[in-house]
Amino acid sequence: MEKILLNNNVNLIFKSAKNTPRVALTCFVNIDKQESVPGIYSILNRLFLQGTKKRTAEQIAYEIEKNGLDFYSEMKSDYWKFSLLCLKEDFEVAVEILADIMQNSTLENFEKEVVKFKGETLASLDSPTVLARDKFVEALYKEHQYGHSSVVILENIDKILPSDVWDAYNTVFKPAEKVFSVVGDIDKNEVQSVLEKHFVELSSTKRQSSIDSAKLDEKRIVKIVKDDANQAQIYQGWFVPGIKSKESAALSVLNTILGSSGLSSRLFLELRDKKGLAYTVRSMYTKARHNSDFRVYIATEPKNIKVSLEGFKIEIDKLKSELVSDKELFDAKNNIIGKIQFITETNLQQSSTFGSYEMEELGYDYLEKWLEEIKSVTSKDIMEITQKYFNDNYVLAILAPEKYLSEV
Amino acid sequence: MESWYIMIYKNKEEITYPYLTKPVEVYTMPSGHKIVLAHKEGGLVNISTWVKTGSVNEDDNINGISHFLEHLMFKGTHKHKAGEFDKTLEAYGAIVNAATWKDYTFYYVTLPKGPNNKYFNEAIELHADMMLDPLLPEDELGEPFEFGKTEPSQKRERLVVIEEIRMRKDQPFTRVYNALNNAMYTKHPYKRDVIGTPEIIASIPQSVVMDYYKKFYTPNNMTTVVVGEFDSEKVLEKVAREFDFKDRLNYVIAEKEPDIPHKSMQYVELKGQLNTGFMMFGYLGPKADDLKSVVALDIVNMVLGDGVSSRLYQRLIENAEEKIFNHVSSDCYQFRDGGNFLIDANFDPNKKEKALTLLKGELENILKEEISSEELTKAKKKLKVAYASTSETVSDIADNIGFYMTVLGDLKPASEYLDITEKITAQEVLNIARNYLDLNKLTVSVMLPE
Numbered sequence: 001m002e003k004i005l006l007n008n009n010v011n012l013i014f015k016s017a018k019n020t021p022r023v024a025l026t027c028f029v030n031i032d033k034q035e036s037v038p039g040i041y042s043i044l045n046r047l048f049l050q051g052t053k054k055r056t057a058e059q060i061a062y063e064i065e066k067n068g069l070d071f072y073s074e075m076k077s078d079y080w081k082f083s084l085l086c087l088k089e090d091f092e093v094a095v096e097i098l099a100d101i102m103q104n105s106t107l108e109n110f111e112k113e114v115v116k117f118k119g120e121t122l123a124s125l126d127s128p129t130v131l132a133r134d135k136f137v138e139a140l141y142k143e144h145q146y147g148h149s150s151v152v153i154l155e156n157i158d159k160i161l162p163s164d165v166w167d168a169y170n171t172v173f174k175p176a177e178k179v180f181s182v183v184g185d186i187d188k189n190e191v192q193s194v195l196e197k198h199f200v201e202l203s204s205t206k207r208q209s210s211i212d213s214a215k216l217d218e219k220r221i222v223k224i225v226k227d228d229a230n231q232a233q234i235y236q237g238w239f240v241p242g243i244k245s246k247e248s249a250a251l252s253v254l255n256t257i258l259g260s261s262g263l264s265s266r267l268f269l270e271l272r273d274k275k276g277l278a279y280t281v282r283s284m285y286t287k288a289r290h291n292s293d294f295r296v297y298i299a300t301e302p303k304n305i306k307v308s309l310e311g312f313k314i315e316i317d318k319l320k321s322e323l324v325s326d327k328e329l330f331d332a333k334n335n336i337i338g339k340i341q342f343i344t345e346t347n348l349q350q351s352s353t354f355g356s357y358e359m360e361e362l363g364y365d366y367l368e369k370w371l372e373e374i375k376s377v378t379s380k381d382i383m384e385i386t387q388k389y390f391n392d393n394y395v396l397a398i399l400a401p402e403k404y405l406s407e408v
Numbered sequence: 409m410e411s412w413y414i415m416i417y418k419n420k421e422e423i424t425y426p427y428l429t430k431p432v433e434v435y436t437m438p439s440g441h442k443i444v445l446a447h448k449e450g451g452l453v454n455i456s457t458w459v460k461t462g463s464v465n466e467d468d469n470i471n472g473i474s475h476f477l478e479h480l481m482f483k484g485t486h487k488h489k490a491g492e493f494d495k496t497l498e499a500y501g502a503i504v505n506a507a508t509w510k511d512y513t514f515y516y517v518t519l520p521k522g523p524n525n526k527y528f529n530e531a532i533e534l535h536a537d538m539m540l541d542p543l544l545p546e547d548e549l550g551e552p553f554e555f556g557k558t559e560p561s562q563k564r565e566r567l568v569v570i571e572e573i574r575m576r577k578d579q580p581f582t583r584v585y586n587a588l589n590n591a592m593y594t595k596h597p598y599k600r601d602v603i604g605t606p607e608i609i610a611s612i613p614q615s616v617v618m619d620y621y622k623k624f625y626t627p628n629n630m631t632t633v634v635v636g637e638f639d640s641e642k643v644l645e646k647v648a649r650e651f652d653f654k655d656r657l658n659y660v661i662a663e664k665e666p667d668i669p670h671k672s673m674q675y676v677e678l679k680g681q682l683n684t685g686f687m688m689f690g691y692l693g694p695k696a697d698d699l700k701s702v703v704a705l706d707i708v709n710m711v712l713g714d715g716v717s718s719r720l721y722q723r724l725i726e727n728a729e730e731k732i733f734n735h736v737s738s739d740c741y742q743f744r745d746g747g748n749f750l751i752d753a754n755f756d757p758n759k760k761e762k763a764l765t766l767l768k769g770e771l772e773n774i775l776k777e778e779i780s781s782e783e784l785t786k787a788k789k790k791l792k793v794a795y796a797s798t799s800e801t802v803s804d805i806a807d808n809i810g811f812y813m814t815v816l817g818d819l820k821p822a823s824e825y826l827d828i829t830e831k832i833t834a835q836e837v838l839n840i841a842r843n844y845l846d847l848n849k850l851t852v853s854v855m856l857p858e
Binding site: 018049057058066122123228229231262279280299301342 | 427429572577718785786
């Protein structure tokens with residue numbers, strides 16, 4: 001794996017992967033300014049596929065699929081992310097289409113995309129899990145960009161003008177810092193020359209971010225009434241440090257012990273196996289640049305809301321008061337070390353992982369350093385971070401039929 | 409000198425498999441158990457065992473038993489108590505799980521091989537032990553109870569599965585699909601929802617579940633697939649040793665007659681607390697081993713509703729004269745006794761009739777004339793790439809091999825599929841589409857806001 005500075009000042013992370021059928025390319029475009037109205041960046045992301053100076057929306061869709069390309073354009077917390085997967089023989093065709101989309105977009109069909117967004121979002125919110133998560137995120141991050149949930153965007157989308165999207169494209173997207181990452185059974189020089197040939201107009205500038213962190217200095221409870229729900233959806237979350245913190249490794253180990261390690265985590269064993277409360281119960285450590293959070297989640301029969309919340313509390317209190325055993329700590333670390341191979345199994349996973357580390361200024365080869373940090377975590381570290389961050393300043397979002405919400 | 413296992417396997421085939429660097433080895437053991445070894449470079453291995461039973465072998469009294477058994481298989485053996493299997497392997501970074509569908513149930517472990525294959529070998533031992541010696545302990549099931557009438561004294565795995573059923577009842581598309589599935593079939597067991605009902609799961613006795621296990625989990629009904637970078641001889645020897653069925657007798661599952669499509673369109677409608685409308689169209693399709701028909705309908709699927717350049721997306725969403733659909737796509741499912749061709753859509757509930765008319769119109773168009781040569785070329789390329797994409801991880805390779813071995817009983821169709829795709833013509837696609845996708849054979853399921 002190596003880093004190459006392309007002649008357009010964009011860094012390319014390249015790794016050769018022999019005997020793999022498809023080449024993966026990921027491009028990250030940094031977001032360093034908060035959107036003025038919730039939804040501008042999401043609409044911009046959608047409009048990339050709605051036409052360029054050379055191609056209509058229909059032609060873009062047709063050419064992507066005619067060449068058998070997997071193409072994804074995503075709006076993430078801290079960047080836009082474009083991902084491509086193609087057979088080696090289609091690499092230049094794929095890059096040419098991506099370059100056209102990123103450099104020559106005409107951002108047409110604004111109204112149509114707004115209408116489509118509204119419809120798709122309403123449909124997704126028909127899932128109780130999605131609705132509960134959306135309201136949880138909104139309550140956790142409030143006015144911060146990370147709190148621009150689907151519901152918040154729906155409430156604001158009619159305030160967005162086409163000029164707002166153009167402004168975001170010209171002042172945020174175009175000058176933003178960018179990183180390419182390519183992994184596949186393909187020659188490095190070919191990758192470099194194809195990217196330099198087609199991304200002539202692309203620029204990349206490292207700028208100071210004007211986005212602040214969100215604050216959580218109170219308890220926030222959100223109740224979502226859904227009278228025909230068969231299960232209550234419960235999210236509880238706290239702010240915790242992110243990937244650049246020294247405590248990040250300990251939080252990752254804690255997450256594995258508490259609820260992210262498949263069938264053997266504490267929440268799974270206690271709330272699912274022993275109490276039969278749920279099919280799905282887990283914890284999540286969600287890392288982003290300006291704020292990170294630690295969540296616990298359960299979907300359970302509505303009459304079990306109270307006992308589930310008590311179950312969360314019991315498990316967290318146990319971690320605050322009792323040191324994790326050496327065996328449990330060793331197993332959790334080993335679980336993370338083993339899982340690294342899963343998150344880097346495919347070329348796309350690798351290009352995405354290496355590129356995101358580079359984008360976050362951790363260095364494309366950060367994975368090895370992170371593993372060392374994981375190995376150094378102690379039981380005392382786990383106890384200390386639990387005591388420090390799992391306090392009364394949290395967000396609790398519960399979706400259930402109304403009669404079950406009164407007891408919360 | 410040859411190893412002992414070479415002397416005892418009954419048959420060995422080497423089958424070229426798309427996008428893998430070495431042929432896949434398929435061994436049939438004297439017991440009838442099949443062992444399949446596939447080479448994929450990298451540090452991860454996948455071990456899975458596929459059993460030829462799912463909801464297809466259930467009736468109204470035991471609907472959901474295959475899936476319930478799948479949960480209970482993790483609840484301990486004579487050698488390892490409940491939870492030990494997961495705990496040991498997850499400490500190595502493994503992903504451990506299982507799934508039940510209509511034709512099969514499969515159990516898998518994906519994990520790093522570990523120093524000197526330590527994790528790999530231990531995973532084979534634990535996996536084989538779980539497959540051959542499940543105790544299904546009463547205290548892990550919890551006592552039987554009458555769902556909705558009595559409270560269970562022990563809240564154990566029965567309750568977990570009942571929560572899974574509750575979860576699915578809150579998923580609009582799952583409800584629409586289940587109603588469609590039930591209406592599409594008349595008598596075939598595919599008609600039933602794989603997960604069963606809370607009433608059955610609450611009350612089914614342990615002995616019935618154990619009897620089901622003993623009946624279907626026989627050597628001839630099981631295929632163990634191992635995918636990764638390893639010494640084939642050593643792994644074959646290890647798997648063969650660990651899968652010691654002793655004197656377990658085989659059970660041959662009787663063939664079932666495929667269902668006959670309805671003679672006129674069927675329609676079902678549900679209500680829920682929703683913002684939008686959900687709709688599914690469904691047809692009975694060809695048997696999974698009718699490869700040419702399967703390929704033809706896969707091509708129709710690509711042209712009609714797979715991706716943003718498909719007819720449905722372009723005509724009904726991107727270039728729609730009136731905003732009706734939020735989502736529309738098509739899909740094909742393969743089953744041994746006949747698959748399904750499906751269209752699913754989310755739409756403005758005030759425009760249900762228009763939505764129905766537009767979808768039927770696109771089906772009529774596809775049956776009217778041959779797809780264009782451009783559409784055919786694009787569909788073939790997409791199918792080829794889709795195949796490449798299932799060769800990227802040890803888990804995907806294992807899933808594909810397991811499917812072919814269990815549902816078709818043979819791995820050769822995996823590569824024949826691509827040959828047929830290459831050769832099939834637009835006229836052949838049209839003829840096959842006309843045979844299966846007649847509007848009189850259509851079933852429609854709709855869910856609307858209350």
